[in-house]
Amino acid sequence: MSLPATTALDGVTIAPSSALAEAIGARDAIFAMTRTAEEAVLRPAETGAWSHALRHALAARIAARNGLPDLAARHAEGAGEHAGLADPGHLPDGDLRIVLAFMDVVAAHPRDVTAAAVAGLQGAGIADADIVRLAELNAFMAYHCRLIAGLRLLAGDSA
Amino acid sequence: MSQTVIHRFTRTVPRWRPRVTPVKLDEATPAQLDALQVTPSNTRVSDYVLVLAHDVETLKVRSPLFNAIMYGRDGLSRAERELGAIAASIVNRCIYCAAVHADRHAQLTGDTGVTDAIFLNGEKADLAPRDRAIFDFAVKLSQTPPAAGPADLQALRDAGLDEGEIIDLILSNALFGWANRLMHVLGDPVRQEAS
The missing domain is CATH 1.20.1290.10 (AhpD-like)
Incomplete structure (x- = not known):
């Protein structure tokens, strides 16, 4: 059977007609919607303050923090002039510093996020709609990275 | 009445108070109304969903994906x-x-x-x-x-x-x-x- 086209399965080796391939195929609608969601957070028609390139840089940064260097590299390819931000160890000065600091804590330590973090973004002049866009990008990447890590673990075990 | 923020785990579902301003239904765009699935007979939308309506393209796919993952057969x-x-x-x-x-x-x-x-x-x-x-x-x-x-x-x-x-x-x-x-x-x- 053919597997659904989704980046969630990139880098996952799955034997055709295996029990894993069958289980993934039975959930093809979920993988298709995952692909649609990835487009919506990374390449939306309405970008607000965050360009496609910046979104890919932020996604690369989150993928790297989640131990997925190949996913990080693929997002970094779309990061254009923001490619330097893909390195999670790099926190540059300037307007984006507060955005990166927010994205870093939401990605790695969401339990530590307080109302002050959101108020800080608002105080820096970032619109509420753009704060929601940042949270959705971060949240989707948390889902996608865990889905990919879990499927790779499962595929490695099945091979 | 005052509101207290809950810090302990509980099965008694609290109210969710947004930290950002939710989209106002009477100011929502056609795309937002579509993603919110607002109809003349269904105008009750939670603050949470109205917050997410700020990112309408993601909201549109989020609900069906959520339902498929949590309630799939x-x-x-x-x-x-x-x-x-x-x-x-x-x-x-x-x-x-x-x-x-x-x-x-x-x-x-x-x-x-x-x-x-x-x-x-x-x-x-x-x-x-x-x-x-x-x-x-x-x-x-x-x-x-x-x-x-x-x-x-x-x-x-x-x-x-x-x-x-x-x-x-x-x-x-x-x-x-x-x-x-x-x-x-x-x-x-x-x-x-x-x-």
Whole structure:
């Protein structure tokens, strides 16, 4: 059977007609919607303050923090002039510093996020709609990275 | 009446108070109204969904994806998908999500014992073997970076989970990595208290 086209399965080796391939195929609608969601957070028609390139840089940064260097590299390819931000160890000065600091804590330590973090973004002049866009990008990447890590673990075990 | 922010895990679902201004229905764009599924007979939309309407393209796919992962037919039982969601919510300390899904787990199983144990002892809760394997795997997958490994996967297999059930657990747990980062970041769980 053919597997659904989704980046969630990139880098996952799955034997055709295996029990894993069958289980993934039975959930093809979920993988298709995952692909649609990835487009919506990374390449939306309405970008607000965050360009496609910046979104890919932020996604690369989150993928790297989640131990997925190949996913990080693929997002970094779309990061254009923001490619330097893909390195999670790099926190540059300037307007984006507060955005990166927010994205870093939401990605790695969401339990530590307080109302002050959101108020800080608002105080820096970032619109509420753009704060929601940042949270959705971060949240989707948390889902996608865990889905990919879990499927790779499962595929490695099945091979 | 004053509002108190809730910091302890509970099955009594709090109110969710947004930290950003929700979209106002009478100012919503046609695309937002479409994603909100507002019709003349259905104008009740939660503050949470009105907050997410700021990012309408993501909201549009989020609800069907959420429903497919949590309520899809076959595969892992609904209660065990809830356990995957609860594990993420414990790790990420999303009080609101933990309350909603612990309450749902208790309703589905007719038993509050599992979620009582989780709320009492968190990641070290004393659980029956199958729940233990599911909860441990999901707690580890919720770390950054995800820390579930071959031994955690083997524990799922030893507990009797098949490929499809394991995928459903990965999906439900990962989905709450998503949901927690919206609920816990964009709002506070509160209770009304007489002042």
